[in-house]
Amino acid sequence: MKEIDRNIMNELINDAQIPFRRIALKFGVSPETVRKRYEKMKTEGMINQCMISVDLEKIGYNGLAFLMIACKDIAATIAHLKKMRNVLFVAKTTGGCDIVIMAASRDMADLLKLVEGVKTLSGVDRVDIFLSTLDAPFPSSIITPGMALLLRKKS
Amino acid sequence: MTKSNFYLAKDLHFAGDMTQKAEVKLDEIDVIIIKALLKDARVGLKGIAEKCGLSPNAIHKRIHNLEASEVIVGSSTLFNPKILGDGFTVAMEITVYNENKNDIVDFIRRHPDVLMCIEGIGVCDILAIVTVSSVNELDQAKETIRRQTGVRKVETVILIEDIQFLFENLDISGEGSNERNRP
Numbered sequence: 001m002k003e004i005d006r007n008i009m010n011e012l013i014n015d016a017q018i019p020f021r022r023i024a025l026k027f028g029v030s031p032e033t034v035r036k037r038y039e040k041m042k043t044e045g046m047i048n049q050c051m052i053s054v055d056l057e058k059i060g061y062n063g064l065a066f067l068m069i070a071c072k073d074i075a076a077t078i079a080h081l082k083k084m085r086n087v088l089f090v091a092k093t094t095g096g097c098d099i100v101i102m103a104a105s106r107d108m109a110d111l112l113k114l115v116e117g118v119k120t121l122s123g124v125d126r127v128d129i130f131l132s133t134l135d136a137p138f139p140s141s142i143i144t145p146g147m148a149l150l151l152r153k154k155s
Numbered sequence: 156m157t158k159s160n161f162y163l164a165k166d167l168h169f170a171g172d173m174t175q176k177a178e179v180k181l182d183e184i185d186v187i188i189i190k191a192l193l194k195d196a197r198v199g200l201k202g203i204a205e206k207c208g209l210s211p212n213a214i215h216k217r218i219h220n221l222e223a224s225e226v227i228v229g230s231s232t233l234f235n236p237k238i239l240g241d242g243f244t245v246a247m248e249i250t251v252y253n254e255n256k257n258d259i260v261d262f263i264r265r266h267p268d269v270l271m272c273i274e275g276i277g278v279c280d281i282l283a284i285v286t287v288s289s290v291n292e293l294d295q296a297k298e299t300i301r302r303q304t305g306v307r308k309v310e311t312v313i314l315i316e317d318i319q320f321l322f323e324n325l326d327i328s329g330e331g332s333n334e335r336n337r338p
Contacts, residue, residue: 016196016230048233052192095312132275137228142271144264
């Protein structure tokens with residue numbers, strides 16, 4: 001990985017909206033170079049997502065739920081889950097369960113409706129639940145400084 | 156992130172209708188703006204403006220208001236863990252003895268392999284998403300976490316797909332919730 005790419009990444013981790021001008025100034029390159037490197041990283045799939053953080057509690061959400069799902073037809077279930085209301089993340093897994101999903105909930109009724117919805121999908125055998133509160137902006141509060149450390153470690 | 160010792164009290168808030176923070180009323184255009192910025196924080200004002208038929212200036216003002224009311228709080232970038240080599244992503248379900256929970260969460264958040272760390276209740280006490288480059292590294296990460304005082308059990312599940320948030324599913328306006336939730 002190029003030094004300039006690593007520098008750009010480190011700047012973007014905690015501020016996705018930082019002007020390219022400022023990164024350019026800091027590392028003594030032209031803003032155009034920063035923009036080009038950024039576009040390249042994006043098309044090459046190095047950047048998964050550049051996103052604002054939202055205080056979900058302020059817009060009526062109260063909890064974050066993770067469901068660990070065991071099911072028979074994994075591909076069909078994933079396709080269903082990816083379209084469900086408030087489901088923010090779906091991943092196929094191997095281990096104790098087949099699919100892990102993350103969903104935001106407004107209240108207990110909302111959560112129960114989600115769990116019922118998942119349980120009634122055909123082929124779903126078991127649903128385990130992990131519940132968390134939303135007392136900080138999402139998703140920046142759940143993303144650890146780990147990635148920055150990792151970038152430094154591998155350099 | 157503020158850490159409180161009153162986990163139970165906090166968790167109960169979720170069960171009841173006692174919202175701690177005053178809900179900010181959003182209109183349709185606010186929802187469009189938030190969704191656009193969640194999808195791509197670097198999207199230009201012009202692009203959003205065209206979507207809702209307003210001037211870029213008006214959009215700028217609205218974003219400023221959303222930031223002032225702390226609905227939008229900063230931004231972050233999620234990189235593909237694969238940039239670090241042929242890595243894979245693992246979810247760790249960590250069960251702890253409750254008295255040390257805060258220390259353990261702090262330790263896990265600072266561990267270089269950990270991408271995400273969430274505390275809560277249910278099948279485990281802490282859920283950590285970890286990126287490692289080999290089975291050996293996974294074993295090392297698991298062992299260091301397992302050896303922390305207060306950790307009772309660490310279970311791992313391998314994630315096959317990349318982490319990508321599906322913000323388009325977020326029902327910000329609350330249209331999809333049942334009658335009871337409507338104001």
